Amino acid sequence: MAEDSHSHEHHGHGQSTTLSPNLRLTKGCKKVLEYLERSHDLTSAQDIHGLMRTEDESAPGLTTVYRSLESLVGLGLVQAVDLGDGERRYELVPPGEHHHHLVCENCRKSVHLDECLIEQFEDSIRTNYGFQIRSHVLEIFGVCKDCSGQPAAKK
Amino acid sequence: MAEDSHSHEHHGHGQSTTLSPNLRLTKGCKKVLEYLERSHDLTSAQDIHGLMRTEDESAPGLTTVYRSLESLVGLGLVQAVDLGDGERRYELVPPGEHHHHLVCENCRKSVHLDECLIEQFEDSIRTNYGFQIRSHVLEIFGVCKDCSGQPAAKK
DNA sequence: ATGTGTGCAAAAGCTTTGCATGGAC
DNA sequence: GTCCATGCAAAGCTTTTGCACACAT
Numbered sequence: 408m409a410e411d412s413h414s415h416e417h418h419g420h421g422q423s424t425t426l427s428p429n430l431r432l433t434k435g436c437k438k439v440l441e442y443l444e445r446s447h448d449l450t451s452a453q454d455i456h457g458l459m460r461t462e463d464e465s466a467p468g469l470t471t472v473y474r475s476l477e478s479l480v481g482l483g484l485v486q487a488v489d490l491g492d493g494e495r496r497y498e499l500v501p502p503g504e505h506h507h508h509l510v511c512e513n514c515r516k517s518v519h520l521d522e523c524l525i526e527q528f529e530d531s532i533r534t535n536y537g538f539q540i541r542s543h544v545l546e547i548f549g550v551c552k553d554c555s556g557q558p559a560a561k562k
Numbered sequence: 563m564a565e566d567s568h569s570h571e572h573h574g575h576g577q578s579t580t581l582s583p584n585l586r587l588t589k590g591c592k593k594v595l596e597y598l599e600r601s602h603d604l605t606s607a608q609d610i611h612g613l614m615r616t617e618d619e620s621a622p623g624l625t626t627v628y629r630s631l632e633s634l635v636g637l638g639l640v641q642a643v644d645l646g647d648g649e650r651r652y653e654l655v656p657p658g659e660h661h662h663h664l665v666c667e668n669c670r671k672s673v674h675l676d677e678c679l680i681e682q683f684e685d686s687i688r689t690n691y692g693f694q695i696r697s698h699v700l701e702i703f704g705v706c707k708d709c710s711g712q713p714a715a716k717k
Numbered sequence: 718a719t720g721t722g723t724g725c726a727a728a729a730g731c732t733t734t735g736c737a738t739g740g741a742c
Numbered sequence: 743g744t745c746c747a748t749g750c751a752a753a754g755c756t757t758t759t760g761c762a763c764a765c766a767t
Contacts, residue, residue, distance in 0.1 A: 433722060453756075468724045473757065491644040491699060493732085493756065509693045518691065524683055525702070536673060537707025538664045544646060544701045547680070552692025588747060608731075623749045628732065648757080649731065 435471040436478055440485075440499070449488055449496035449508070449517055452476055490546055511551035518551065590626040591633055595640075595654070604643055604651035604663065604672050607631055645701060666706035673706065 432440075442459050443450070450458075452472050459466035467475065476497050479485035486500045490510065500506065507524065508517040529540050587595075597614050598605070605613075607627050614621035622630065631652050634640035641655045645665060655661065662679065663672040684695050 431722095435722070451756090470725080470758085471723055474722085489644060489646040491650075495646075495756085509687070509691055509695075511693075512696060518693070520687075520691075524680065525700075528679055532664070532675075532702070536664055536675075537710070538666075538673070538702075539705045539710055540664075540702055541667060541704040543703060544699060545680075547687070547693075547695055547698040549696040550694045555692070555694060586747095590747070606731085625733085625750080626748055629747085 431478070432482075433475065433478070435467040436475040438467050439472055439475040440479065443485065443497065443499040447499065449490075449498050451494045451496050453494070455497070488546065489544065507545040507547065509547050509549065509551065511554055512548050513550055513554035516551065586633070587637075588630065588633070590622040591630040593622050594627055594630040595634065598640065598652065598654040602654065604645075604653050606649045606651050608649070610652070643701065644699065662700040662702065664702050664704065664706065666709055667703050668705055668709040671706060671708075 438459065439455060442455055446455075453469070455476075456467070456469045456472045459472075476485060476487070480487050480497075483503045484499065486498050486505050488496045488498060488508065490496060505523070506519040506521075508519050510517045523545075525540075525543050525545060532538050532540060593614065594610060597610055601610075608624065610631075611622070611624045611627045614627075631640060631642070635642050635652075638658045639654065641653050641660050643651045643653060643663065645651060660678070661674040661676075663674050665672045678700075680695075680698050680700060687693055687695060
């Protein structure tokens with residue numbers, strides 16, 4: 408997802424590794440990053456916090472998780488995804504890239520698409536609508552191959 | 563958003579009062595529907611309520627607006643759209659159809675696309691991923707022609 | 718000492734729910 | 743009378759913010 412619009416200007420030095428102008432990799436960020444590296448699936452901030460805490464009592468608090476995710480998104484290392492259920496999910500992505508998901512309504516697992524389906528339309532949309540695309544959100548819901556034929560899960 | 567958490571997959575098409583269990587066109591629904599017919603743009607529940615109240619002191623309360631929108635979405639008359647800013651928007655659509663938007667990040671206005679860009683990929687996604695699409699979310703953000711001075715070819 | 722990352726609690730929004738009322742039949 | 747849509751207030755949720763403190767330099 409990419410609706411963004413945050414333009415927070417951090418500056419100065421502190422207990423962190425300077426990575427990019429105005430965006431630092433703090434201790435909390437690193438912990439969250441570590442977690443996401445292992446998780447590699449869409450996870451909400453609350454879940455990240457809860458799961459980190461269960462395996463490490465001293466893991467960052469919820470506030471720090473939120474703030475870390477904000478930084479990581481700003482750095483382009485993490486992608487925020489909104490599935491429309493009121494809970495934002497996050498996922499590690501190759502720096503600056505993004506991808507879209509096939510979200511199974513049965514098992515709730517998600518697979519991501521190899522390629523972005525939207526980029527190819529940028530030119531025609533600019534031509535036909537005079538609209539210059541800056542970002543987009545695309546999430547696809549349905550039934551994955553492992554679940555086809557199976558009864559629907561309760562919600 | 564156009565599907566999320568709800569599980570009613572049935573479409574009872576009737577008319578006046580009784581349509582389907584839990585799906586009927588109440589007085590509140592009709593008022594909301596009337597409003598949306600005139601509005602014809604993405605509007606949040608809170609806005610619908612506020613605007614209806616300013617022009618009619620006896621307009622339905624916020625709770626009723628929410629409940630009405632839920633019914634209308636279930637009936638396939640209204641589409642819910644999540645722009646990722648924590649506020650769901652609603653819009654009248656031809657029964658059973660849906661469409662996607664070009665949302666201007668400058669003036670916040672939105673135009674909808676003539677055609678769905680995703681349907682054409684359904685077959686290849688089923689073939690390549692074994693995934694059967696049931697619904698999807700697509701919203702595009704950028705700068706509209708009025709805000710960039712760029713001409714648009716059509717419309 | 719200075720600057721800032723962190724945690725807790727409180728606040729902020731949007732949305733949902735509980736409960737009592739009133740209207741429709 | 744029964745059924746149910748409605749409204750108000752309260753609750754529920756995720757996310758953000760205020761503020762004090764701890765830590766790094």
